[in-house]
Amino acid sequence: DTAVSQTPKYLVTQMGNDKSIKCEQNLGHDTMYWYKQDSKKFLKIMFSYNNKELIINETVPNRFSPKSPDKAHLNLHINSLELGDSAVYFCASSRGAHDYGYTFGSGTRLTVV
Amino acid sequence: DAKTTQPNSMESNEEEPVHLPCNHSTISGTDYIHWYRQLPSQGPEYVIHGLTSNVNNRMASLAIAEDRKSSTLILHRATLRDAAVYYCILWTSNKLTFGGGTRVLVKP
Numbered sequence: 001d002t003a004v005s006q007t008p009k010y011l012v013t014q015m016g017n018d019k020s021i022k023c024e025q026n027l028g029h030d031t032m033y034w035y036k037q038d039s040k041k042f043l044k045i046m047f048s049y050n051n052k053e054l055i056i057n058e059t060v061p062n063r064f065s066p067k068s069p070d071k072a073h074l075n076l077h078i079n080s081l082e083l084g085d086s087a088v089y090f091c092a093s094s095r096g097a098h099d100y101g102y103t104f105g106s107g108t109r110l111t112v113v
Numbered sequence: 114d115a116k117t118t119q120p121n122s123m124e125s126n127e128e129e130p131v132h133l134p135c136n137h138s139t140i141s142g143t144d145y146i147h148w149y150r151q152l153p154s155q156g157p158e159y160v161i162h163g164l165t166s167n168v169n170n171r172m173a174s175l176a177i178a179e180d181r182k183s184s185t186l187i188l189h190r191a192t193l194r195d196a197a198v199y200y201c202i203l204w205t206s207n208k209l210t211f212g213g214g215t216r217v218l219v220k221p
Binding site for chain 1: 147157198208209210
């Protein structure tokens with residue numbers, strides 16, 4: 001059983017399109033995150049949700065909209081895709097406190113052409 | 114955000130210990146020190162974390178300096194599967210903020 005699963009694994013789309021990436025965790029964790037890893041391999045946090053409430057929004061363009069229908073799911077919707085959105089997006093979850101590790105998904109490679 | 118400094122890369126021989134240093138001179142009293150690693154084409158994987166005392170688990174050991182301004186991740190016997198980028202991170206402001214990490218190469 002995969003602990004944090006993301007779909008799709010690969011996504012190729014044209015500029016201007018709208019796309020979504022889904023994330024689900026079966027660990028019973030309270031907090032979920034989206035991270036972006038660019039071509040230089042830096043991992044940057046985008047959003048964090050705790051029990052369906054947004055707690056971190058790291059100056060991400062408002063074309064990116066996270067949605068958490070319940071605490072086991074955190075989806076990422078991206079409007080009007082741009083070339084610079086090409087990256088690997090990782091979902092993660094944790095128990096929400098500082099003394100627990102994060103569990104990451106295997107990533108979604110988004111390519112905008 | 115509190116920052117960490119790590120060497121860009123390190124090499125090790127298989128079955129030898131690896132000591133990965135990390136400086137975090139601006140750490141505050143409530144910041145936890147976390148280590149993650151990322152194998153090629155995979156998501157980051159939790160390795161270990163601590164606050165003040167040294168910590169051991171099945172993957173590694175974490176040695177924390179008494180003033181907490183530096184720490185060392187110790188892989189006791191490196192295997193080829195340990196080749197990865199290792200990130201030293203301070204958990205602060207409700208989040209993990211990744212730096213550049215150390216790329217570990219393991220030679221057979």
